[in-house]
Amino acid sequence: MAAEEDRGLAGVGRRVRAARKLHPNLGQRQLADRMHVSVSLVRAVEQGRKPASPSFVAAAARVLNLTVYDLYEQPSPQFGAEREGIAELETAVIAGPALATDDPTAPLDTLARAVAAVAELQRKSRYDRSSATMPDLLAALHTAAVRARTGAEAERAHGLLTHLYQCVTICLHRMGSPVAGQAAERAATAAASSGDPLLAALCEGEIGLPLMHRGAYRAAERLAATGRRLAEAEPTGPASLTVRGYLHLRSAILSARSGDRATSDAHLAEAADCARVLEPGTDFYDTAFDPANVSIHSVAAAVERGDGATALARNTPLPPGTLASRKGHHHVDLARAALLHGRRDQVLAELNTARELAPQLTRYHPQVHETVVTLAHQDRRRSDSLATFAHWAGIKL
Secondary structure, eight states: OHHHHHTTTTSHHHHHHHHHTTSTTOOHHHHHHHHTSOHHHHHHHHHTSSOOOHHHHHHHHHHTTOOHHHHHTOSOTTOSGGGTTHHHHHHHHHHGGGGOOSSOOOOHHHHHHHHHHHHHHHHTTOHHHHHHHHHHHHHHHHHHHHHOOSHHHHHHHHHHHHHHHHHHHHHHHHTTOTTHHHHHHHHHHHHTTTTOHHHHHHHHHHTHHHHHHHTOHHHHHHHHHHHHHHHHTSOOSHHHHHHHHHHHHHHHHHHHHTTOHHHHHHHHHHHHHHHHTSOTTOOSTTOOOSHHHHHHHHHHHHHHTTOHHHHHHHOOOOOTTOOHHHHHHHHHHHHHHHHHTTOHHHHHHHHHHHHHHOHHHHHHOHHHHHHHHHHHHHOSSOOHHHHHHHHHHTOOO
């Protein structure tokens, strides 16, 4: 049995097992009872035979008095170059308004172009380059927001600051930083002074992203619902439908992780209704919300419920122009679905596609690590291609 358990020691299962053994009288059955899952699932995850889903990791962290970052081993100690700018960015987020200085700052038009360039890097999953740029840009925008002379100028400065903090939130979230939550709150604070109630509504819901990662699903859902109510109070149009639909997608994933298929499917249907009336190529608030995004989330929701067959059945070809980061994340989900459904040959193909489309997202995605560790456990004749991918991703097999 010890040899069987050791085959899964590279992933979350190893860390759960080690942490559990530090607690007196906390066997696998006691842990399962407190997590509200089956003992067979706990045993399978600890042995590396099944991947630890986000909801499993969140529940285990709660019982073991740890964080999901502890169990995922985030931030990853395997790499340095891609995270070189993260510490400075975290410090900038914590400083927030204190970044404003008396130094001259660039005109808002120049700062707007800089924010747009950062957003483009984020769409391409180039977090190494965006993280290196954002601290100084945050300081410039905080300074501009303080110095703005008119209402319109101040609102524009705060709108740009909001957009940048949204980029910061995603970057830190992808890199496994616990400061992502504070960045999301900074975005919401800036949005309140942007003069755009729909942007404020969106950012209210976006505070729930780091909470979802931590497994605080009820709190994250309350924030998403609040954001939708704020958006619904505004005149109906493409922008308001985008915000409402986007936050319905967030709730679909939250419900799926909570095991509530009916509610998840209802949110997906609401999102589809919102997306159906939007013109192709519409993108408000850099959300990329459209019918393709709804399709991507319908697959993701099934994966989060552990239903690989439904996830694969829901998959449809994505249209040209879909963001590389979205496509990369989608192929990660397809890899997870293939593993759940027993299509082991498909798993690595999907992961390699994700790597090609969005390498940094793929390399740091905790579920990529779980998927590879589980695949290695199931494939006792570990292929060179799997070993090569694992080495690239810093996964010890």
